[in-house]
Amino acid sequence: MASVTFAPDDRYNAFITTLSEAETGPGRLSGIPVAVKDNISTRGIPTTCASRILAGYIPPYDAHVVTLLKREGAAIVGKTNMDEFGMGTTTENSAFGPTLNPADPTRVPGGSSGGSAAAVASGMVRMALGTDTGGSIRCPAAFCGIVGLKPTYGRVSRYGLIAYANSLEQIGPMARSVEDISLLMEVLTTHDSRDSTTISCPYRHTPDPSVRGLKIGVPEEFFGEGVDPRVAAVVWEAVTRLEQQGAEIVTCRMPSMSFALAAYYVTCTSEASSNLARFDGVRYGPQADTRRPWHESFQDQRREGFGAEVRRRIMLGTFALSSGYYGKYYAKAQAARQQVRNDFVRLFRTVDVIAGPTMPTVAFRLGEKTDPLSMYLSDILTVPANLAGVPAISVPCGTSEGLPVGLQVIGQWFRDEKVIDVAAAYEQGASL
Ligand code: GLN
Secondary structure (H helix, E strand, O other), X not given: OEEEEOOOOOOOOOEEEEOOEEEEOOOOOOOOEEEEEOOEOEXXXXXXXXXXXXOOOOXXXXXXXXXXXXXXXXXXXXXXXXXXXXXXXXXXXXXXXXOOEOOEOOEOOOOOOHHHHHHHHOOOOOEEEEEEOOOOOHHHHHHHOOEEEEOOOOOOOOOOEOOOOOOOOEEEEEEOOHHHHHHHHHHHOOOOOOOOOOOOOOOOOOOOOOOOOOEEEEEHXXXXXXXXXXXXXXXXXXXXXXXXXXXEEEEEOOOOHHHHHHHHHHHHHHHHHHHHHHOOOOOOOOOOOOOOOHHHHHHHHHHHHOOHHHHHHHHHHHHHHOOOOOOOOHHHHHHHHHHHHHXXXXXXXXXXXXXXXXXXXXXXXXXXXXXXXXXXXXXXOOHHHHHHOOOEEEEEEEEEOOEEEEEEEEOOOOOHHHHHHHHHHHHHHHOO
16 A cells, blocks of 8 residues: 655644554545544544543544545545644644644634644645534634635534534535535545434535525624624625625625524533543543542543633533523523524525625634633634534635635535535635
8 A cells, every 4th residue: 555654844733643654545535645633533543632531542443534535545644733622712722732823823723623724724734624513614714714614414424523512513624725625525425324413415516616696695793793894894805706706695684693602602511511421531541540439530530631621611511401400501502593593594595605704803812812701702603504504614715914814605404515616606706
């Protein structure tokens, strides 16, 4: 079997693990270096979720998406840095130190798939896999100036993904061009019965960069309070260019935006508290002192093994699910989530796609956001697509203060092809 040598100058701390010799074979991805986020299981290669609690863990199996990449000959050259278990918007919550943004190394790359975005943006790899629970593919794509797609919920198997919040997350492609996103989607959408939420819906498509007659909904809320007016201006210009290319722009409303973020954070912390209960430090992670009472050593290991943000979310989620509060928080969040879905159903009766900024600002300075709430608020434009399960892409659309800005295009369930077409149209129009 042929191999690809990989010796990058990783000045951005994009990788947690690299392979100096990566195997490659024949196929559509033959010889192409691909990076994989470190919450996706790779047989024989450490998979850490950027957490100390998984120190020493080497998966005995490949995630379905990794099997698919290998089947097409891809050279998996490394595992990328991330916010611990995917919890964050900057890649600063990593036990391996933050990743830097190649567009400006004094800034964060976004998160939580910041390592994948930095690896692609800096040219160390041609493509990467990320995961997106509330924006973790689109946010770093926007901040680093690359393309990233969160596929429709259920389109890509999550077998072998270490779960953060199952009802929200998807694995998806990150690359410098829409064409490569499309190529990866062809590879990743092969059905897998081991993830029962996956339905068989193979992506076989060549991007069609024509938007003539396409109706693009632009929700007022996406340009409202909290969105940096300079970012909003850049994105408006991008939308206007799609109009010049033949699309029809329809302004609209998404009232559920006022509670989408709260619904997201109650849901994701609840699911996280349940998912992360399995990590007890017995087989890997900080070593257990087995002479002590079980509950004491369990507590110590989890205190040592998890970072501050993960501990915060486990506590929030455990509280939200506790008896007596379930109705007040979790059940209410599910009702709010239904409203978000309803908004999309209503909007998609009259428009084909929805467009707006991916992030309300450009990339923050490293260490700039210190309080959790202001960090959470920056996810406001990305979480609606996860709550509803619809596909959403971020494509670079210019700069503000010299930093990349992303245009987000959200589509109807299982119309990932359409958001890819619109992104391709924008990309081609922009290069004319
Ligand atoms: N920033 C969001 C969070 O912290 C989204 C993360 C993600 O998509 N994994 O939950």
